[in-house]
Amino acid sequence: MPTPAGRRRAIRGLLLKIFPAFALSLLLWQALGVGDAYHRILAATLDAVWPVFDGTGLIAGVVADGDTMIVRLQSGMTRQTLEVTAHDVTSNWALFLALFAASPMRRRWRQFGLALGAGILLLFIVHVFTFVSVTLEALASHPLFAQDVPPLAKRFARPYNLFYVEFWMYLVVLLLWIPYILGALRTDVGNDGGRDASVREATG
């Protein structure tokens, strides 16, 4: 069972750390080039997974140029590029990193590592899926390529992208974080909860 003091300390620690952690995450993401590196990994993954999603056969490749994902299109002799702004999709990373960095983790390293690892993987999958959807929507409104986009993709991509921008972008981060923070607050091993428990054991 949690001790009120341990939980209070955990909450206080979270409140004190969360905004500096957000600032640091943004610094890492933007100024120190972590975001650009992530976009390159994302582009390489998209390049590999496109054949799975792409029923159009239009995508010849994806490369990242800083904050822009460049999708190379080819239809017969027609070659064009499509530019997708990456931060429209991936700007939730800083929030994700900040929430985990500010969460109580002492004596919870295993749970913390598992939650963080699973969160990173799931967020990456969400980003890959969303880029596919954003690209399909852009193709569907392109005068040269619109007729090649399957009707199902046209119907699905726009509502999903709207849902992503309005809710899912940040909701997914919260859903990945909430189980960990609730677990940390429920158990007695927050910032110093473990010490409280051992004290009780020794004296009890």
Added chain:
Amino acid sequence: MLLTCVLIVAAFWLLHQSTVVRHVVAPYTTFVAAVSRAALGLLGVDAESHGAVITSPGFSVTIRSVCNGLEVTAIFIAAVLAFPVGWRGRLVGLAIGYAAIFLVNIVRIVVLFLLGLHMPNVFESAHYYYAQGFVVLVTAVIWVVWVHAYTRRAPASDTRAAA
């Protein structure tokens, strides 16, 4: 978790119904713009609001659906309703949470407007990276503090009954 997701999808659907857009979202966005304009006025900025648009001699901004705070508020409401505490706790959480999110969103709009006015080159990145994330971060903090307060205060039987 599942209940939160169901409530969010319901909120998304509801906020895109033309009747709701016309009678709730649009007037609410106009209200947010008016309050933001008033806050800018308090800071000495000569601004006007017309519908969802705030204008000044040097800069203007349109408050769109994602920027009016309704989506973040909906996420907060869903998270509060889905958490197993009594209804009194939920109502207190909703009232305090809504007020806090509304205020933070007004601060966000005012700061972004001032950035657009004085440092237009940083407006874009501030808008996409800092501002939206900041509001969600504050929302998450409010929710965690509320969970802490109500699972600490509420008797165990109340929590179990709500679950």
